[in-house]
Amino acid sequence: MKIIPSILVQSEEEFKTQITAAEDVLEMVQLDIADGKFVPNTTWADPDVVEKSTDLDIELHLMVKNPLHELERWTATEQIKRVLIHFESVENFEDILPTLHAYGWEIGIVINPDTPIEVLEPYISEIKSVMFMGVVPGFQGQKLIPEVLEKIKKFKSLHPTVFTEIDGAVNEETLPDIIASGVDAICPGSAIFGNDRMVKENVERMYNIINKLTV
Numbered sequence: 237m238k239i240i241p242s243i244l245v246q247s248e249e250e251f252k253t254q255i256t257a258a259e260d261v262l263e264m265v266q267l268d269i270a271d272g273k274f275v276p277n278t279t280w281a282d283p284d285v286v287e288k289s290t291d292l293d294i295e296l297h298l299m300v301k302n303p304l305h306e307l308e309r310w311t312a313t314e315q316i317k318r319v320l321i322h323f324e325s326v327e328n329f330e331d332i333l334p335t336l337h338a339y340g341w342e343i344g345i346v347i348n349p350d351t352p353i354e355v356l357e358p359y360i361s362e363i364k365s366v367m368f369m370g371v372v373p374g375f376q377g378q379k380l381i382p383e384v385l386e387k388i389k390k391f392k393s394l395h396p397t398v399f400t401e402i403d404g405a406v407n408e409e410t411l412p413d414i415i416a417s418g419v420d421a422i423c424p425g426s427a428i429f430g431n432d433r434m435v436k437e438n439v440e441r442m443y444n445i446i447n448k449l450t451v
Contacts, residue, residue, distance in 0.1 A: 273301040
């Protein structure tokens with residue numbers, strides 16, 4: 237199981253602090269981008285600063301109303317390897333797939349807790365990953381919605397080779413149940429960046445739990 241922490245920040249300074257702390261510990265991070273329309277809050281994200289600040293691989297989690305418009309800003313950012321787009325953010329996901337493929341990034345679909353996995357079926361051959369929201373998207377610090385774990389189990393039984401992630405309410409307390417779902421990657425936010433411990437220690441603590449429960 238991979239740890240791909242989510243960076244949800246309000247300023248350039250906050251981003252640089254978190255990305256610097258992650259540099260020597262992780263292989264990839266997730267950058268959350270919120271527009272205040274698809275979700276109620278907004279976040280900081282500047283492609284030029286990101287490109288100059290890190291060599292880490294990045295996946296973009298777009299919590300925005302117009303994902304194609306947002307992605308135009310990131311076409312020159314070499315660190316971007318995967319883009320994660322909410323199924324609920326567009327009227328017809330099929331309409332945007334040609335443009336997404338043209339960019340050359342890995343494509344992932346994100347579904348909210350109340351969206352059924354059946355909506356994914358038409359796109360399985362077109363995408364590389366699925367991310368399940370463990371909470372209603374937009375804010376860190378919410379409680380995990382347990383029904384999401386059952387959705388992951390069902391999806392993995394149908395599509396075991398599709399890379400899966402979970403974002404929201406990922407912490408040391410919820411991790412055992414999350415591991416049991418069979419998900420391939422976790423995207424903790426505040427559990428990695430939001431306490432008094434060093435990022436490295438938080439990551440190591442999570443990997444210790446993972447290693448004990450996946451032997």
